[in-house]
Amino acid sequence: MQHIISTTTALAELAAHLESAPALAVDTxxxxxxxxxAELCLVQVATAETAACIDPLALGELTALGPVLTAAExxxxxHAARQDLEVxxxxxxxxxxxxxxxxxxxxAGMPAQIGYGELVRRALGRELPKGHTRTDWTCRPLSPExxxxxxDDVRYLLPLKAHLEETLDRLGRLSWLSQELSSLExxxxxxxxxxxxWQRMKGLNGLDAGRKRLVRALCAWRERRAMDRNRPRGWxxxxxxLREIVLRVPRTMEALGAIDGMPRSVLELCGAEILxxxxxxxxxxxxxxxxxxxxxxxxxxxxxKKLIGLNQATxxxxxxxxxxxxxxxxxxxxxxxxxxxxxLRGWRREVIGERLLAxx
Numbered sequence: 001m002q003h004i005i006s007t008t009t010a011l012a013e014l015a016a017h018l019e020s021a022p023a024l025a026v027d028t029x030x031x032x033x034x035x036x037x038a039e040l041c042l043v044q045v046a047t048a049e050t051a052a053c054i055d056p057l058a059l060g061e062l063t064a065l066g067p068v069l070t071a072a073e074x075x076x077x078x079h080a081a082r083q084d085l086e087v088x089x090x091x092x093x094x095x096x097x098x099x100x101x102x103x104x105x106x107x108a109g110m111p112a113q114i115g116y117g118e119l120v121r122r123a124l125g126r127e128l129p130k131g132h133t134r135t136d137w138t139c140r141p142l143s144p145e146x147x148x149x150x151x152d153d154v155r156y157l158l159p160l161k162a163h164l165e166e167t168l169d170r171l172g173r174l175s176w177l178s179q180e181l182s183s184l185e186x187x188x189x190x191x192x193x194x195x196x197x198w199q200r201m202k203g204l205n206g207l208d209a210g211r212k213r214l215v216r217a218l219c220a221w222r223e224r225r226a227m228d229r230n231r232p233r234g235w236x237x238x239x240x241x242l243r244e245i246v247l248r249v250p251r252t253m254e255a256l257g258a259i260d261g262m263p264r265s266v267l268e269l270c271g272a273e274i275l276x277x278x279x280x281x282x283x284x285x286x287x288x289x290x291x292x293x294x295x296x297x298x299x300x301x302x303x304x305k306k307l308i309g310l311n312q313a314t315x316x317x318x319x320x321x322x323x324x325x326x327x328x329x330x331x332x333x334x335x336x337x338x339x340x341x342x343x344l345r346g347w348r349r350e351v352i353g354e355r356l357l358a359x360x
Contacts, residue, residue, distance in 0.1 A: 003051075003147055006058035014045070014052055015064045021047040024074045025157035026095065028084045029137040029150060036226045036233065038087045041137035046154035053150050056091065057140065066092040075099055077157040079116045086190045098184050101157060104164040107173050107180070109319040120156045123163045128152050176347045194223035197233075203243055206291035210283030215246045217277045225270075237266060249278060249287040300335060303360070307331040310359055314352045325352045334360070 005011050018024055025046040032038035043054040043062070056062055069076060070093040078084055078095075080102040088095050105119050106112045117128045132149040142150075168174050183189060198219035207215065222242065226233040241261045250256040256274060257267050308322075308331055315322040326334075326343040333341050334356060344353040 003151065004053050004055060004142070006055040008059065008064065011054060011059060011062070012064045014054070015068050017050070018045060018047065018068045018074070019071075021074045023047075023077055023099075023158055023161065024068070025051075025077045025154040026069070026084065027078065027150075027153040027157075028087050029135075030083075030087045031136070031138055032232075034232070036230045037090070038083075039138065040087055040091055042142075042150055043088070044150050044154040046151070046157065048158060051151045051155055053142075053147055055140075057138065062091045069093070069095045072097065077101065077161045079119070079153075079157060079160075080113075081184060082190075085184060089187065089190055094185075094187050094190070096185055098181060099161050100181060100184065101160045101164060103180050104161075104168060104177055106321065106324045107176050108164055108167045108171070110321075112321045112323050116153065119160060123160055124156060126156065128156075179346045192223065192227070194220040194227070197223040201239065201243065204246065207246070208283075208288050208290075210281050210287070211246050211249070211290070214249070214278060214281035214283065215242075217281060218242055218245065218274070221273070221277060237270075245274065245278070247290055249283050249285075251275070251278065251285065303335045304328075304332055306359060307335060307356055310355060311352060314355060318351065326356075331356070 005014050025044075027044045028040060029042035029044075030038040030040050040056045043056060043065070045052055045054065054062070054065065068074075069088065075097055076095050077099045079100065081095075081098050081100045085095050085098070101116075101119060102114060105114050105123075110119065110122065114122075117130065120126050120128055129149060129152070132146050135146055135149070165174070168177055195216070198216045201215060201219060204211075204215055218237075219242070222233050222236045226236045229236075238261060241259060241263075244259045244261075245256070248255075248259065250259065253267065253271050253275070256262065256271055257264075307326075308328065311326050311331060312322045315325050318325075325348060326341075330341045330343045334343065342348060343356065
């Protein structure tokens, strides 16, 4: 079978072959440096018998591949699958069901964000070349070396699955894996809601109600504009500039243009619209001072420290990275009285959540 699939006939033949496989390894190469939506450049697939690269740039569409990738069988084996699932979604639909080797490796006691090459080295004893990690996958033709590099990304996924399943079965953690992978089964997990875009912004503690309205409005406006124009959101308005607008609350074009880093083109094209969002936020003039972050309460800090220690001790007992059980943010929210945190759901509640609640 060809290593490069670049015609609809060849893709249909490959899809027919893949349908009968019990499991299918999948990976992608994509570019999103200049666009909001990633440009899918290559799809690599492998069964136990063969491996191939599918060229979306030559094909134009992947209609024949969609039914295979979205069907209940075969199982799709991927590493750090979320980005690949997001990138494939417009072309093939939601790929499922998925076995994510990064998630499985973390539950088996390896680092939480272990890379594919390191996992192959640890689990299978193979060293993968790193010579094409910065390849521009939009360029054609691809060299034989580039093709081999891309195929290596799927050649070892099926052996990794077998190794990790055996390990997790021995540890009694296959049910943990099933719960973790269920989060990949919904298209909503890969959709973007502009109204929630503000949640990515950092460095905006202590905002008054008006500024909170403003940051939500500006982030939603930027997200929609980036989506409509298929440009990175940072090209529409940089985070640093957006943050300064929220903090300084300019009321005129002159004041808006005086903000460091404000692009002249954005000011001319969007300045009036930004000022309308500022007006709609109903912030008093002059704007109230931004509250500086107060010193943490000593008793609260001690409580968080206690929870961190308990989480680390439990992780050590289970030979897991502590962040697999709970992040520091989870523990801070728990100490603040929140109970809708991941550590209190599913298998985590059983192995660590109840202990944390008892400590509280």
